[in-house]
Amino acid sequence: MPKTILKVAVSTPLNQLFDYLPTAEAEPTPGQRVRIPFGHREQTGVIVAHTDQTDVPISKLRTVLAVLDTEPLLDKPLLKLLQWAASYYQHPPGEVFATALPTALRQGAQPVIPKSYQWRITPTGQEAHTRKLAKNAKVQSLLLDALSKATVLPEEALRELHSSWSKVMPALADKGWAQREVAAVADLAPEYEQGPILTDKQVTAIAGVPAEGFHPCLLQGVTGSGKTEVYLQLIEQQITAGRQSLVLVPEIGLTPQLLDRFKCRVRGKVVAMHSGLTDNQRLQAWVAAYNGSADVIIGTRSAIFTPLPRPGLIVIDEEHDGSYKQQDGFRYSARDLAVYRAQQLTIPIVLGSATPAFETLNNAIEGRYKHLHLPERPGSAKQPDIHMIDLRQHPLHEGLSQPLIATIEKHLQANGQVLIYLNRRGFAPTLLCPTCGITQECNRCDARMVLHQQRHRLICHHCGAERSRIESCPECQTKLVPVGHGTERLEAALEALFPDYPLVRIDRDTTRRRGSMETMLKAIRAGESRILLGTQMLTKGHDFPNVTLVGIIDSDQGLFGTDFRSGERLAQSILQVSGRAGRGERPGEVWIQTWYPDHPLLKILLKQGYDAFAAEGLAERLASGWPPFSHIALLRAESIKRGPLFHFLDQARSCGTHWQDNGIRMLGPASSPMEKRSGRFRGQLLVQSSNRGQLKQFLRSWRAAISQLPEARKTRWSLDIDPVELF
Numbered sequence: 045m046p047k048t049i050l051k052v053a054v055s056t057p058l059n060q061l062f063d064y065l066p067t068a069e070a071e072p073t074p075g076q077r078v079r080i081p082f083g084h085r086e087q088t089g090v091i092v093a094h095t096d097q098t099d100v101p102i103s104k105l106r107t108v109l110a111v112l113d114t115e116p117l118l119d120k121p122l123l124k125l126l127q128w129a130a131s132y133y134q135h136p137p138g139e140v141f142a143t144a145l146p147t148a149l150r151q152g153a154q155p156v157i158p159k160s161y162q163w164r165i166t167p168t169g170q171e172a173h174t175r176k177l178a179k180n181a182k183v184q185s186l187l188l189d190a191l192s193k194a195t196v197l198p199e200e201a202l203r204e205l206h207s208s209w210s211k212v213m214p215a216l217a218d219k220g221w222a223q224r225e226v227a228a229v230a231d232l233a234p235e236y237e238q239g240p241i242l243t244d245k246q247v248t249a250i251a252g253v254p255a256e257g258f259h260p261c262l263l264q265g266v267t268g269s270g271k272t273e274v275y276l277q278l279i280e281q282q283i284t285a286g287r288q289s290l291v292l293v294p295e296i297g298l299t300p301q302l303l304d305r306f307k308c309r310v311r312g313k314v315v316a317m318h319s320g321l322t323d324n325q326r327l328q329a330w331v332a333a334y335n336g337s338a339d340v341i342i343g344t345r346s347a348i349f350t351p352l353p354r355p356g357l358i359v360i361d362e363e364h365d366g367s368y369k370q371q372d373g374f375r376y377s378a379r380d381l382a383v384y385r386a387q388q389l390t391i392p393i394v395l396g397s398a399t400p401a402f403e404t405l406n407n408a409i410e411g412r413y414k415h416l417h418l419p420e421r422p423g424s425a426k427q428p429d430i431h432m433i434d435l436r437q438h439p440l441h442e443g444l445s446q447p448l449i450a451t452i453e454k455h456l457q458a459n460g461q462v463l464i465y466l467n468r469r470g471f472a473p474t475l476l477c478p479t480c481g482i483t484q485e486c487n488r489c490d491a492r493m494v495l496h497q498q499r500h501r502l503i504c505h506h507c508g509a510e511r512s513r514i515e516s517c518p519e520c521q522t523k524l525v526p527v528g529h530g531t532e533r534l535e536a537a538l539e540a541l542f543p544d545y546p547l548v549r550i551d552r553d554t555t556r557r558r559g560s561m562e563t564m565l566k567a568i569r570a571g572e573s574r575i576l577l578g579t580q581m582l583t584k585g586h587d588f589p590n591v592t593l594v595g596i597i598d599s600d601q602g603l604f605g606t607d608f609r610s611g612e613r614l615a616q617s618i619l620q621v622s623g624r625a626g627r628g629e630r631p632g633e634v635w636i637q638t639w640y641p642d643h644p645l646l647k648i649l650l651k652q653g654y655d656a657f658a659a660e661g662l663a664e665r666l667a668s669g670w671p672p673f674s675h676i677a678l679l680r681a682e683s684i685k686r687g688p689l690f691h692f693l694d695q696a697r698s699c700g701t702h703w704q705d706n707g708i709r710m711l712g713p714a715s716s717p718m719e720k721r722s723g724r725f726r727g728q729l730l731v732q733s734s735n736r737g738q739l740k741q742f743l744r745s746w747r748a749a750i751s752q753l754p755e756a757r758k759t760r761w762s763l764d765i766d767p768v769e770l771f
């Protein structure tokens with residue numbers, strides 16, 4: 045009989061699992077971690093499966109050194125999810141598994157607090173009890189009797205009832221009379237903060253999400269319409285039913301404020317999972333989810349891999365947000381995996397947004413997702429009015445037009461807070477010589493160096509290169525002039541115009557220190573800051589009830605993008621920023637500065653709203669065959685020399701040509717929109733198919749063929765499945 049062989053995921057870039065023999069003492073099960081010899085070192089790995097077949101001669105197989113866990117850390121559904129993800133995203137399984145575990149566990153930390161289990165009597169079991177079917181088996185009868193009275197009993201209680209409980213309970217399970225499950229926390233807080241009285245629309249939305257079964261739902265609600273209240277209610281229902289909820293939020297959306305809101309509003313235990321935690325905090329949160337003591341897990345992207353032993357609900361807040369897609373290494377989409385996971389666990393999933401991704405919206409339109417709506421804000425709060433300022437008619441003073449300056453003044457005098465949005469940090473994006481026209485470029489990228497005045501530095505925002513600021517042109521000694529505006533420059537302009545009103549600037553430069561963002565947000569909420577200036581960081585998800593004016597300094601950046609998604613992104617960012625205005629009692633308004641007030645994208649968005657905008661956008665996608673009406677993958681490559689890069693991409697294309705009759709289209713190779721970055725040339729090849737299964741099949745064999753190319757070893761390359769950035 046063949047010996048059991050363990051297939052182990054080891055964190056390496058190699059696209060395979062590794063075969064090991066179990067120790068003589070124990071045969072560990074899939075999901076447990078093992079210490080293994082790997083090359084000349086020792087590593088921690090996770091057992092993915094048992095097998096009796098291997099390509100390695102049995103005599104060469106090495107034996108695991110130790111089994112680290114007494115029970116699987118990853119349960120069967122998680123193991124399956126991770127294997128599916130590795131295969132779907134064409135990524136080495138070892139790295140995929142590494143993503144799913146907190147660092148401490150990845151490195152072999154022990155032990156993990158074991159789960160506590162309980163047993164529940166089934167309806168069949170109740171019937172068996174009534175009909176005294178177990179009367180001839182004394183212990184069975186005793187345990188069934190106790191279970192029938194209590195419905196659910198923790199294992200400690202069963203242990204006290206009879207010493208051979210651990211043998212007898214599985215026998216009851218085999219008969220379908222009882223089932224084992226991870227115990228919920230016994231003591232739920234009796235008191236918690238009451239929420240507002242829900243609006244009819246909220247009540248309808250909540251009723252629209254079934255408590256059980258796989259039901260993907262799109263909750264489309266305008267900004268400030270009370271989506272979070274809907275999530276809180278649904279979570280509460282799950283807690284009552286003894287089930288866990290997993291809530292994903294965008295990368296910078298997980299503020300202590302949001303966490304507090306959840307903590308005081310739900311009765312159960314809430315834990316957070318995000319990159320701002322220490323390794324130990326992450327471990328604690330993971331363990332709480334794993335052993336079932338956490339009722340609600342709120343986290344950013346990678347929290348999608350958190351164990352859910354008693355799964356109830358998944359919520360994806362701001363589901364359109366770009367941060368759900370990992371942009372390097374294991375390029376997964378947490379949103380898409382979440383839908384897969386909900387299906388796998390047969391639980392409902394709610395995707396919430398004011399501006400759903402076109403893909404998601406299309407799923408709702410075509411009936412695959414249930415479409416729930418919150419069309420207005422509760423109470424007296426109204427959606428803000430949006431106005432455009434035509435920059436062809438209003439000259440700019442330090443980036444600000446006269447109508448905007450006047451409006452800011454009006455709102456400040458009326459005691460409102462003003463939010464100014466400019467998604468460009470630094471002082472000025474360009475430093476120009478007015479005589480010879482030379483700009484300061486990055487030596488390593490096709491990009492200009494951004495002037496950071498306060499630090500006297502020129503910084504490349506693409507590769508991070510820095511040099512000191514120069515005052516005059518190296519060619520002709522003319523004094524250089526900063527052109528264009530970043531947040532730093534706008535800050536100076538606003539402070540000069542409104543010296544009496546405290547201003548806070550929130551961007552990556554001002555929030556570098558841990559905790560600084562939180563201090564600033566506090567000052568905003570306390571009303572100490574009156575002018576809030578910032579990039580996207582300031583606008584995502586925050587609830588500032590006293591903001592009555594939002595000013596968008598430059599809406600035009602996204603109007604002429606090359607990516608088929610630029611229009612969608614522009615609309616999302618305009619509406620999301622606008623949504624910060626008028627969330628409280630006082631009405632809000634939004635003023636947008638643009639050179640193109642007649643641009644069709646802006647017009648349809650502002651006159652007819654997001655749905656009309658999206659309908660138009662989807663029609664265009666359909667006509668040109670872009671997602672969601674096709675599926676795409678991107679082969680990205682980079683190299684220090686341009687020649688070998690394109691040679692590689694040409695070769696890669698040749699490897700795939702014979703698939704073209706099978707509905708696979710290849711576009712390229714082409715240079716990336718920014719061809720040189722960090723000293724490397726970058727190019728890409730886009731693959732498209734109308735059939736997802738076919739594309740997946742193609743990618744598997746194509747990837748294998750590409751890795752055999754001699755050029756593949758001289759080039760850095762990667763595959764991005766369902767890319768959201770096309771460069």
Ligand code: ADP
Pocket residue numbers: 240241242243246265266267268269270271272273274422423587627
């Ligand atoms: P969203 O998640 O859609 O942006 P929130 O749930 O954060 O919206 O709600 C926006 C604001 O409206 C919050 O201050 C919230 O407390 C308040 N709110 C939500 N629902 C109600 C309601 N039914 N009655 C009164 N206020 C509400």
Ligand code: ZN
Pocket residue numbers: 486487488489491504505506507508509722
């Ligand atoms: Zn650079």
